[in-house]
Amino acid sequence: MEMMKYSESEQAVETLAALAQVNRLAVFRELVKAGNAGLAAGVIAKRVGVPASSLSFHLTNLKHAGLVAERREGRSVIYRVRFGTMQNLISYLLENCCAEDRSIESTHKTIATGEPT
Numbered sequence: 001m002e003m004m005k006y007s008e009s010e011q012a013v014e015t016l017a018a019l020a021q022v023n024r025l026a027v028f029r030e031l032v033k034a035g036n037a038g039l040a041a042g043v044i045a046k047r048v049g050v051p052a053s054s055l056s057f058h059l060t061n062l063k064h065a066g067l068v069a070e071r072r073e074g075r076s077v078i079y080r081v082r083f084g085t086m087q088n089l090i091s092y093l094l095e096n097c098c099a100e101d102r103s104i105e106s107t108h109k110t111i112a113t114g115e116p117t
Contacts, residue, residue, distance in 0.1 A: 008092055011066075015089045018065035023050050024058045028067060031081045038071070038080030 019025050026048045031039060039047075045055045059079060062068040066085040071078050 009096075012089055012092050015065045015067060015085065018061050018067055021058070021061075023048065023054065024061055026050075027055070027058050028062060028081065031068060031079060034080065036080055036083075038078040040073075040076040040078055042076075044079065 019028060027044055027050070030044055030047050041052070041055060041059070044050075044059075045052055048055070050058065059068060059070075063070065067082055068079050069082050071080075
């Protein structure tokens with residue numbers, strides 16, 4: 001059981017590390033705003049103001065952390081947020097970092113179910 005917690009902790013660290021860079025966080029925020037429809041790489045680069053070569057590096061980091069998925073539409077690659085990964089991270093943080101604060105329980109339930117309590 002302790003090994004599972006270690007794995008969850010490592011995943012949380014990897015996910016947070018991927019977001020701990022200004023350009024990657026900006027890319028992630030644009031993708032969150034776009035929702036499940038996602039955005040083409042060119043659109044992301046324009047909105048964030050990052051050259052294509054840098055954007056590719058940042059998207060790779062976000063994909064490796066499980067935060068972003070991609071699909072091909074014709075000649076374009078569309079990127080979208082994997083909301084489940086973000087939801088898992090928030091749930092992990094609330095369970096493991098705020099476990100003693102009972103006022104957090106309703107927030108955790110809202111995140112876990114997607115419905116307000």
